[in-house]
Amino acid sequence: MExxxxxxxxxxxxxxxxxxxxxKGGVVxxxxxxxxxxxxxxxxxxxxRDVEIISEGGASFRFIVGRYGSGKSFLLQTIRNNVMEKGFxxxxxxxxxxxxxxxSRGQGLATYRELIGNLATKTKPEGGALTLVLERWIGAIxxxxxxxxxEGQNASAMEPGSPEFDAAVERRIRDVTRSLSEMVHGFDFxxxxxxxxxxxxxxxxxIRAKVLRWFRGEYAxxxxxxxxxxxxxxxxxxxxxxxxxxxxxxxxxxxxxxMLIFVDELVNIYKIPQSVARNNxxxxxxxxxxDTLQGKAQYLGILMSGTPQCVEDTRxxxxxxxxxxxxxxxxxxxxxxxxxxxxxxxxxxxxxxxxMMVLCxxxxxxHADLYGYPRTIGTxxxxxxxxxxxxxxxxxxxxxxxEVIRDFIELLDILWQNPDTDVAALLGxxxxxxxxxxxxxxxxxxxxxxxxxx
Numbered sequence: 286m287e288x289x290x291x292x293x294x295x296x297x298x299x300x301x302x303x304x305x306x307x308x309k310g311g312v313v314x315x316x317x318x319x320x321x322x323x324x325x326x327x328x329x330x331x332x333x334r335d336v337e338i339i340s341e342g343g344a345s346f347r348f349i350v351g352r353y354g355s356g357k358s359f360l361l362q363t364i365r366n367n368v369m370e371k372g373f374x375x376x377x378x379x380x381x382x383x384x385x386x387x388x389s390r391g392q393g394l395a396t397y398r399e400l401i402g403n404l405a406t407k408t409k410p411e412g413g414a415l416t417l418v419l420e421r422w423i424g425a426i427x428x429x430x431x432x433x434x435x436e437g438q439n440a441s442a443m444e445p446g447s448p449e450f451d452a453a454v455e456r457r458i459r460d461v462t463r464s465l466s467e468m469v470h471g472f473d474f475x476x477x478x479x480x481x482x483x484x485x486x487x488x489x490x491x492i493r494a495k496v497l498r499w500f501r502g503e504y505a506x507x508x509x510x511x512x513x514x515x516x517x518x519x520x521x522x523x524x525x526x527x528x529x530x531x532x533x534x535x536x537x538x539x540x541x542x543x544m545l546i547f548v549d550e551l552v553n554i555y556k557i558p559q560s561v562a563r564n565n566x567x568x569x570x571x572x573x574x575x576d577t578l579q580g581k582a583q584y585l586g587i588l589m590s591g592t593p594q595c596v597e598d599t600r601x602x603x604x605x606x607x608x609x610x611x612x613x614x615x616x617x618x619x620x621x622x623x624x625x626x627x628x629x630x631x632x633x634x635x636x637x638x639x640x641m642m643v644l645c646x647x648x649x650x651x652h653a654d655l656y657g658y659p660r661t662i663g664t665x666x667x668x669x670x671x672x673x674x675x676x677x678x679x680x681x682x683x684x685x686x687x688e689v690i691r692d693f694i695e696l697l698d699i700l701w702q703n704p705d706t707d708v709a710a711l712l713g714x715x716x717x718x719x720x721x722x723x724x725x726x727x728x729x730x731x732x733x734x735x736x737x738x739x
Contacts, residue, residue: 295654296317296320296651296654296655298654298655300316300317300320301317301651301652301654301655302655303315303316303317304316304317304320304321304651305648305651305652305655305694308321308648308690308691308694309691309694309695309698311687311691312358313358313359313362314362315362315410315411316366318359318362318363318366319366320647320651321644321647321648321651322363323636323640323641323643323644323647324636324637324640325356325360325363325633327626328349328360328626328631328633329360329363329364329367330626331626331627331631332347332360332364332588332631333364333367335347335586336364336367336368336371336373336543336545336586339373339542339543339545339584339585339586340371340373340542340543340584342583342584343580343583343584344576344577344578344580344582344583344584344585344586344587345577345585345586345587346573346574346577346578346586346587346588346589346629347586347587347588347589347629347630347631348551348588348589348590348591348596348603348613348629348630348631349361349588349589349590349591349631349633350590350591350592350593350596350597350630350631350632350633351590351592351593351632351633352592352593352685353592353685353687355633355635355685355686355687356633356636356685356686356687357549357590357591357633358549358590359686360590360633361377361547361549361588361590364545364547364588365377365405365545365547366410368542368545369405369406369407369410370407371542372407372541372542373541373542373543373544373545374404374405374406374414374418374532374536374541374543374544374545375404375405375406375544375545375546375547376400376401376403376404376405376529376544376545376546376547377400377403377405377546377547377548377549378396378399378400378403378547378548378549379399379548379549379550380396380548380549380550380551380552380553380554381550381553382553382556383395384396384399384553385553385554385557385566386554386566386569386570387522387562387565387566387568387569388522388562388565388566389562391522392522393522393523393525393569394502394520394521394522394525396525396548397502397520397525397526397528397529398501398502398503400529400546401415401500401501401502402501404418406418406541415497415500415501416493416497418536418539418541419478419481419485419539420485421539422538422539422540423454423458423482423485425539425540426454426457426458426461427445427450427454429457430450430453430454430457431445431450451486454482454486455479455482455483458478458479458482459475459479461538462474462475462478462479462535462538463475464534464538465531465534465535465538468527468530468531468534469524469527469530469531470518470524470527470528470531471531473516473517473518474528474531474535476515476516477496477499477500477514477516478535480492480496480514480515481493481496481497484496495513495514496514499514499516499519499520500520502519502520502525502528504519504520505519506519507519526569526572526573529544529546529585530576530581530582530583530585532544533582533583533584533585534583534584536584537583537584542584543584543585543586544584544585544586545585545586545587545588546585546586546587546588547588547590548587548588548589548590549589549590549591550590550591551589551590551591551592551595551596551603552591552592552594552595554566554567554595555591555592555594555595555598555601555602555603560601563601563605564606567603567605567606567609568606570589570603570609571606571608571609573587574609574612574629591603593632596613596630612629613629613630615628615630615632635685635686636686638671638672638675641671641674641675641686641689642667642668642671644686644690645667645670645671645689645693646664646667648690648693648694648697649662649667649697652694652697652698652701656701658701658704661700661704661708662696662697662700662708663708666708666709666712669709669712670692670693670696670712671689673712674688674689674692696711699711
């Protein structure tokens with residue numbers, strides 16, 4: 286059996302297990318994406334160009350549009366991991382019937398809570414990083430105050446833990462957060478950050494927990510918030526997006542490059558049966574879109590993803606909302622194979638058969654390394670498998686990476702669990718009977734990988 290000609294980098298077993306299990310289950314792995322990333326270089330480059338603008342104080346808003354299984358979530362996850370490495374804070378949430386952008390029963394606030402709960406950084410990529418960010422920032426402020434205070438007879442009074450030192454740190458925090466006070470809801474936001482510092486210094490877990498509860502949008506009434514924290518505001522279904530803009534500015538002050546928000550499953554807005562409720566959600570999208578493009582938000586990027594139908598349907602989709610359709614609709618010159626990747630909407634085209642071949646090579650190597658066996662499926666069989674997948678009726682427009690990957694991992698699992706199984710015989714079974722003519726060519730097509738053309 287011919288062995289593969291392109292070896293991937295050695296993948297840690299923990300990472301390989303996560304990648305193989307996730308892909309077989311039809312979901313995007315949170316780790317290990319660099320080992321299997323294939324194609325999408327143009328889309329990734331365009332989105333990373335946005336990231337540079339965000340780090341310089343700008344903002345961006347993009348829609349990622351593609352069929353189920355086309356790689357939308359994979360692209361979002363790739364960007365998420367990349368920007369965390371660059372020093373950004375990220376938030377992500379999947380919309381659902383209980384989580385929308387706007388709703389009469391707190392569905393918008395539920396989305397905000399999901400985003401805050403999934404807040405992640407490079408050092409805490411799994412989420413829940415808000416406490417870490419706050420306390421690392423306080424530590425950095427303390428270090429800066431310690432370095433800048435004069436030495437001499439007052440040096441002992443400025444030692445960490447002294448009242449003078451704590452007061453100096455609080456003054457520095459107020460100075461840093463003063464710019465937030467000029468933003469909508471910024472005064473209360475800055476006040477709560479200061480209150481969190483006081484709880485941190487006093488080792489008062491109760492105060493810190495209450496401030497975190499407020500930041501997570503868990504206070505139901507202003508009366509309760511005023512009694513616990515002395516503030517008259519709470520985060521609501523109407524204004525949660527304003528607080529995300531505040532967080533973006535605060536994270537920049539805390540030493541991060543900026544903040545990116547990832548919202549998946551826009552189809553759940555499309556599925557809302559009441560037109561008024563749908564339009565309220567589209568109005569929220571319009572507000573966020575206008576803010577980012579008009580400079581009303583800083584250090585903030587927003588990526589939303591959905592299917593072509595939930596975006597382009599003029600009866601129920603985003604394009605049914607005229608203000609959005611006129612801003613987002615594709616121009617006259619864009620076409621398949623020559624899309625404008627600088628437009629607000631990035632439409633994902635199917636991966637080519639050549640790109641899928643490369644991806645299957647990577648997965649075959651990873652699978653063999655994970656389970657500790659010599660790779661048994663060679664280039665010739667890989668090529669036959671790809672021909673089978675892309676030879677199906679309608680595959681040129683409807684095949685998705687998810688379908689091909691799940692089929693291929695199932696094939697690898699069967700071959701590993703049944704080592705006596707002949708690859709050619711398996712591919713020539715009843716399930717693949719329409720590929721019989723390809724089997725006779727296996728010796729010829731295995732000669733040159735570089736000549737593989739479908």
